[in-house]
Amino acid sequence: MFDIRWIRENAVAFDRALAKRGYEASAAKLIALDDSRRSHITKLQEAQERRNAASKEIGKAKGSGDDARAQELIDEVAQIKAFIQSGEEEERKLIADLEAAMAVIPNLPHDDVPVGEDEAGNVLLKTHGEKPVFTFNEAPKEHYELGEDLGGMDFAAAAKLSGSRFVILKGQIARLERALGQFMIDLHTQENGYTEVSPPLLVHSDPLYGTGQLPKFEEDLFKTTTDHYLIPTAEIPLTNLVAGEILPEDQLPLRVTALTYCFRSEAGSAGRDTRGMLRQHQFQKCELVSVTKPEDSLNELERMLGCAEKVLQKLGLHYRVMTLCSGDMGFGARKTYDIEVWLPGQDTYREISSCSVCGDFQARRMNARFRPADSKQPLHVHTLNGSGIAVGRALIAVLENYQNGDGTITVPDVLRPYMGGLEKIG
Structure with missing residues (x-):
């Protein structure tokens, strides 16, 4: 297994090392999977921040007697909660996809290993x-x-x-x-x-x-x-x-x-x-x-x-x-x-x-x-x-x-x- 952060920072070296073992370049594919994971996590974090903010606004709306606004916020929080729940499952899937892709890639040869096919x-x-x-x-x-x-x-x-x-x-x-x-x-x-x-x-x-x-x-x-x-x-x-x-x-x-x-x-x-x-x-x-x-x-x-x-x-x-x-x-x-x-x-x-x-x-x-x-x-x-x-x-x-x-x-x-x-x- 590899550190995806290391692959990001050493993509060319990673693919060169895989080529020595007869494997196709994989850095771009792995980074793309990680990009999807990162992007989804960002959306979840933004949703959680909005949920927290909306929850606070509900109290203010109720305190000011704006029941209509309070109900709008309650409905919004419910939608965000549903998104987060489904989003957490999607996050687990994206992590599993990345780990599955890395799990079948062999270890990288040491620098002094002779290069050969068999x-x-x-x-x-x-x-x-x-x-x-x-x-x-x-x-x-x-x-x-x-x-x-x-x-x-x-x-x-x-x-x-x-x-x-x-x-x-x-x-x-x-x-x-x-x-x-x-x-x-x-x-x-x-x-x-x-x-x-x-x-x-x-x-x-x-x-x-x-x-x-x-x-x-x-x-x-x-x-x-x-x-x-x-x-x-x-x-x-x-x-x-x-x-x-x-x-x-x-x-x-x-x-x-x-x-x-x-x-x-x-x-x-x-x-x-x-x-x-x-x-x-x-x-x-x-x-x-x-x-x-x-x-x-x-x-x-x-x-x-x-x-x-x-x-x-x-x-x-x-x-x-x-x-x-x-x-x-x-x-x-x-x-x-x-x-x-x-x-x-x-x-x-x-x-x-x-x-x-x-x-x-x-x-x-x-x-x-x-x-x-x-x-x-x-x-x-x-x-x-x-x-x-x-x-x-x-x-x-x-x-x-x-x-x-x-x-x-x-x-x-x-x-x-x-x-x-x-x-x-x-």
Whole structure:
């Protein structure tokens, strides 16, 4: 969400920034809607002033015995009252029209974000580690081949229960997934300074509006009742912990994390990644959320990226970090880093984490603010979110990178305490 006063003062810059994201110029339309609102409010204020004045004149007319004039004024006040009542409803409609128009416009990219239309415009920031070298002669297998051969992945049984894009994990593969999630949440709470939260998996529409999923992306959500949705990411309940709040400055930065199931309809990805676990309707993810003062948010993005990278570093996985271009960022982001892990079975990199700074975009939608120590005027906070990391994709990466020629999977050292000391899955 944006400040319409800022748009008025920076209309050209606003439209230029939208153009970087591939959106049409919108400043003139938004200003016109605001002009209608302002004009109507002026008429209401003038009507209220006339009503007050006429009410005083009624008393004077009666006091002077001019009953005819008094009746004229009484009739005028009644008409004005009716106009104001209908006018207040019209004011609410004009405000709603302006807010609805702004609600579907994406956040503006930061100045240092590369300009591009899609993922082809993303820029390599850095790489870490080396691709694994296998001693067996066959080509590395994909995760679903490994999982099915080990009897630990059953897509057919899941399809009988729930349809496509689900999987049943069994035995040590199920335990490995659980170990990954526990390792991540322990790392972020014990080493990275995040507070663990166990949030609801069902939320009302307001939190989804606050973080930008509604109204634009409703088709990507699973709606369960009139006003309940399954969360597509724990970003939603975690970020909305500060919705409607005015935080003391000394409570910032606020850093929270959660290991939860997430649910996505994948409405826009028909036909993509239909084999295996890469794109599921239900998956686990360890989410990181930060709430900061405005001047601290860009540094916090770098810190958050480092926290997510540490997961892959401790797992011994090769990855690269990409700075997303303006056309490939998420709706609410001002700047985003994607971490892409190497998958030898696919012979390619795949996204496993995305870390974004949103500026005050979400805070304005949620009305989340803080009070500076040296000021009585509250300011909007800045929000950030990142995957720390996607558990299912981490499972895929471990299976493919730690596979052996005999079909077994070596358990990474850092996960063995969570696996009862198990060194290989076979």
